[in-house]
Amino acid sequence: xxxxxxxxxxxxxxxxxxxxxxxxxxxxxxxxxxxxxxxxxxxxxxxxxxxxxxxxxxxxxxxxxxxxxxxxxxxxxxxxxxxxxxxxxxxxxxxxxxxxxxxxxxxxxxxxxxxxx
Numbered sequence: 001x002x003x004x005x006x007x008x009x010x011x012x013x014x015x016x017x018x019x020x021x022x023x024x025x026x027x028x029x030x031x032x033x034x035x036x037x038x039x040x041x042x043x044x045x046x047x048x049x050x051x052x053x054x055x056x057x058x059x060x061x062x063x064x065x066x067x068x069x070x071x072x073x074x075x076x077x078x079x080x081x082x083x084x085x086x087x088x089x090x091x092x093x094x095x096x097x098x099x100x101x102x103x104x105x106x107x108x109x110x111x112x113x114x115x116x117x
Contacts, residue, residue, distance in 0.1 A: 001048055001049060001050070001053065001062075001064070001068070001072070002068065002071060002072060002075070004048055005048060005050065005072055005075055005076075006075060008041075008044055008048070009075050009076065009078070009079035010079070012040075012041065012044070013041055013076065013079040013080045013083050014079040014080060016037045016041075016080065017079065017080035017081075017082065017083070019035075019037060020035050020037055020038055020080060020082045020083065021082055023035040023037075025038075034086070038082065038083060038086060041080075041083050041087075042086070042087070042090070042115050043115070045087060045115070046113075046114055046115050049062050050069075050072055050087070050091070051090065051091060051093065051112060051113050051114075051115055052113045053068055053069050053072070054066050054068075054069045054091075054093075054094040055093055055094055055097055055109065055113065056097065059097055059105065059109050059113075060109075060110070060113060061093075061094075061097075061113065066094070069091065069094075073087060073088050073091070076088075090112070090115060092112070093108065093109050093112035093113065096108050096109060096112070097109060
């Protein structure tokens with residue numbers, strides 16, 4: 001996963017970083033609107049299994065060590081701070097898995113793994 005993420009960072013994320021910063025996130029009619037490029041990055045991360053990394057297989061995750069998630073977030077932050085911070089904010093499902101109720105786990109984790117938020 002990290003090797004592929006490195007390729008994505010250099011090929012797609014870093015070249016779009018300045019544009020993402022200029023475009024920024026919008027708030028309109030009570031809805032947060034992310035830039036299209038950022039939405040594309042997040043879709044790629046779902047495909048790479050980035051959001052599923054630290055989640056147990058029991059909940060359809062990949063069960064990677066949390067350190068791998070930290071390395072991935074560091075790579076993203078280096079390529080584009082906006083993308084790195086957004087991904088970090090959307091990567092909290094493992095905390096729900098460890099500390100949430102069964103109802104929260106069933107409701108939140110599937111959406112977090114596919115970034116449906």
